[in-house]
Amino acid sequence: MTTGKRLTKYALTYKKIIITALLMLTISVVTDLAGPFIAKNIIDQHILGIEGTWYETNNSSRAVEYEGKFYKREKYISQSEKKGKPIRILQVGARFVFINQEIQFDGKRKVKEGKLYIRKDKRTEGYPVKVLSGSQLLAFYQPEIPIIFKLLLLYFGLLLISAFFQYGERFFLQKSANRIIQSMREEVFRQIQCLPIKYFDNLPAGKVVARITNDTEAIRELYVTVLATFFTSTIYITGIYAALFILNVKLAAICLLLLPILYVWTLIYRKYASKYNRMIRSRNSDINAVLNESIQGMSIIQAFNQEGATKKEFEKLNHEHFTYQNKLLSLNSLTSHNLVGILRNLTFTAFIWYFGVQALNPANMISLGMLYAFVDYINRLFQPVQGIVNQLANLEQALVAGERVFKLLDEPGVNVSKEQIPRFKGNVIFEHVSFGYKDDEYVLKNIDFEAEQGQTIALVGHTGSGKSSVMNLLFRFYDCQKGKILIDGKDIKTIPRQTLRNHMGIVLQDPYLFTGTIASNVSLNDPTITRERVEKALKDVGAEKVFKNLEEGFDEPVIEKGSTLSSGQRQLISFARALAFNPAILILDEATSSIDTETEAIIQEAMHVLKNGRTTFIIAHRLSTIRNADQILVLDRGVIVEKGTHDELMSSKGKYYQMYQLQQGGTNQAG
Structure with a gap:
């Protein structure tokens, strides 16, 4: 399905509001x-009717x-009323003259010495x-005058009706756009x-934010401004052409x-424009990504x-964004007022050619009212045309x-x-x-181990050995390509991710806190x-x-990422969560690596009390913290080399012995 069709499908979800708006628009236009x-x-x-026949x-x-x-003018004489002698009132230049008889024909007029001379072709009458x-x-x-006054009141009344329905049309169209x-x-x-988590591995957060904010805002402009303009202009153009065909078929056909x-x-x-807009939107996302990354890493x-x-x-x-914006600006300048x-x-x-030719033949001359109506309608015709042309840029942007938003929506998700x-017992098997x-x-290569209910399993190894990958698989942030993982004898791939995680908890090395309070970050x-x-x-x-x-205790405010708290305080909140x-x-992903010794002692003390009946996995950096683990898995380049x-x-x-000795030696040397 094309982008245009999908956007139309979204619009149809609020078709009642849109149809109401279009009906109001039609009334407004008419x-x-x-x-x-x-x-x-x-x-x-x-006004010019005064030149008609009087009796x-x-x-x-x-x-x-x-x-x-x-x-009395002929049009006001009833059928039962007796007509007298006909007379005419004609305009000659800036003057009006009274003729006490009917004229033979009309043509070029001239007054001289109290007589009116009318010339047509080679004939002249005085x-x-x-x-x-x-x-x-x-x-x-x-x-x-009374009739003119009534018609002017009707004209003014129609303008008020048009304004009212135009307001309603814009209100309902914008309401539907905002809802869409x-x-x-x-x-x-x-x-x-x-x-899945892997989708975000190669997509900066700024680009995702741009899809939700900037791109959807551009689409909002489509529904609020572009479609409103296109609907209005289309109905106006249709109405104007209908009026032109009623007035004069030939000129309407030319238009x-x-x-x-x-x-x-x-x-x-x-x-x-499509090419330029793609580059502009892409660079806009890149700029958002750089800004987000710069703000997050400003301290570094x-x-x-x-x-x-x-x-x-x-x-x-920014320069690339500016360059393509200028190219689009040049293109828009050519299409809007110039076109x-x-x-x-x-x-x-x-128009001038047509009426000039008509004027050569007095018999085919049109009335001043007709001329006014044509000029008015042609002027009105170019307002919606210009509206459509000016909105082409916004249409392409939308x-x-x-296209970018739908690409995100089309990504396979869960x-x-x-x-x-029921709550897990906590028996975990990697096969x-x-x-x-x-x-x-x-x-990870051929990982094979078993963790029984209530056991504490520690994973150790150098950076890149695969420790965190084991936890990613257990949480189903990713799924393994070979083998299977069982919890209480059930393959975790058969359990929905959210259901699986309902009975699992994790504490990361760098805990993430949300804006709120200490208590809200726990719950x-x-x-x-x-x-x-x-x-x-x-x-x-x-x-x-x-x-x-803290002044407010557990209700102490926490700003984004908990930047006003120490790393130990953030870790305690994450652990309590x-x-x-x-x-x-329970999974502890190097949860104590960035904590001071005093806080670590507090957590270790709590862990001894709380790990009963709970299977705990610890990714350990400091080997001294896992001495009491029921099972230690030593990983090296994705393989369990010791357990x-x-x-x-x-x-x-x-290998474990060497690592432990190296750490102890470093500690002693540092001491």
């Missing part, structure tokens, strides 16, 4: 476009008195006339939560040439004096942004499961597990975690001693 017809009627029938009458109703006699004064002329207009974008952002956010010109120009524009940037290098990287991306100006001039040239299963982050590049605002349970977890890990001097959820399997208790491994004097 009432607005009725104006020139009313103006034409006022000019032709009531002498005895009925003074709607009649005009002139030199003791009453005269008529005695009287020039009307201003008051006399006004008297002849007097029957038209709200729904889309929620769907994108849900999708991000469903994506139809605008549509293929506009269509071809749109195709040319989109060919180049300043500590290592890398401000200059970071600035150059940002300026390079519309060319089309307007071509149309008016055809389509490119939509639906969040609400399935509940010949092999795993690689990339195909055929295994970081993560889970309604099933009571305040009492939060406080018990904090007390069990010894946090009460560490946080006792894991315990509050009462996991059957056993501390005493067993020390007595075998293998």
Whole structure:
């Protein structure tokens, strides 16, 4: 399905609101476009209509008195009323003259020595006339003034109706647009939560944020501005062409040439604008990524004096963004006012030519009201045309942004499961597990071990040996390519990820804290975690001693990432968080490596109490912290090279022994 069709599908979710808006728009357009017809009627029938045939009458109703006699326009004489002698009132230059008879034909007019001469082709006729004064002329207009006033009120009333429905149309279109974008952002956010961890390995956070904020905002412009303009313009153009065909078929047909010109120009524009917009959106994401990374790592940037290098990287991306923006600006400049100006001039040239030819034949001359209506409609025609052309840039931006958003939505994810299963006992078995982050590049090779309920399993090894990968597989952040992992005899691949993690807890080396309080970071605002349970977890890990001097205690505010807290305090909160959820399997990923000795002693003391009945995995950096582990697994380049208790491994004097001696030696030397 194309991006355009998918965006349309989103719009159809609120089709009732959009249809209501379009109906209001149609009413607005019809009432607005009725104006020139009313103006034409006022000019032709009531202002220039004075030149029609008048008849002498005895009925003074709607009649005009002139030199003791009453005269009435033909259109106001009823069938039962007797017509008298016909007369004419004609305009010659700036003057109006009274002719006490009907004229033979009309043509070029000229007044000389009290006579009106009318010339047509080679014929000339003369008529005695009287020039009307201003008051006399006004008297002849007097029957038209009430009707003109009523028509003006109707014109003004239609304008008010048009304005009201135009407001309603814009309100409902923007309301539907805001709802569509709200729904889309929620769907994108849900999708991000469903994506596997590996998706984020190569995608900076700034780029993901750009998809949710900048790209969806560009799509919002599509629904709020672009589609509103396109709908409005299409209905206006249709209405204007309908009015033009009613007035004059030939000229309306000439104006139809605008549509293929506009269509071809749109195709040319989109060919180049699409390319430029893709580069602009891409660079915008790159800029967001650099900004996010720079802000997160500002302490490192300043500590290592890398401000200059970071600035150059940002300026390079910013310059590329600027370059493509300028290219798009040049393209937009060619299409907006320039294109519309060319089309307007071509149309008016055809308009002048057509009416010039018509004027050569007096019999085919059109009325001033018709001329006014055509000029008004042609002027109105170019407003929606310019609106469409000016929105082509926003249309392309929205389509490119939509393509990027849908690409994210199309990524294979896993639906969040609400399935509940009984709490694990905690028996874990790895059966010949092999795993690689990339195909055929295994970081774990034939891992085989068993952890029984309540045991503490320690994983040790040099950096890159595969310790964290074992935990990633157990949590199903990734799935192994070979072998299988069993919990209580059940393959974890058959258990939904969220269901699996309901009974597992993890404490990372660098814990992540959210904006809120100490207590909210322990419960993560889970309604099933009571305040009492939060406080018990904090007390069990010894946090009460560490946080006792805080003014608000466990309700002390925590800002993003807990940057105002020490690493030991953050780790205690993270540890309490894991315990509050009462996991059957607890994973400590080098949880004590960045903690001072006093805090470590507090955690170690709590662990002895809490690990009963809970299977605990410890990724250890300091080997002294795992001496009491039930089983120690020594990994080297993805392979378990040794396993056993501390005493067993020390007595075998293998790799573990060497590592332990090296650490102890370093400690003693440092002492």
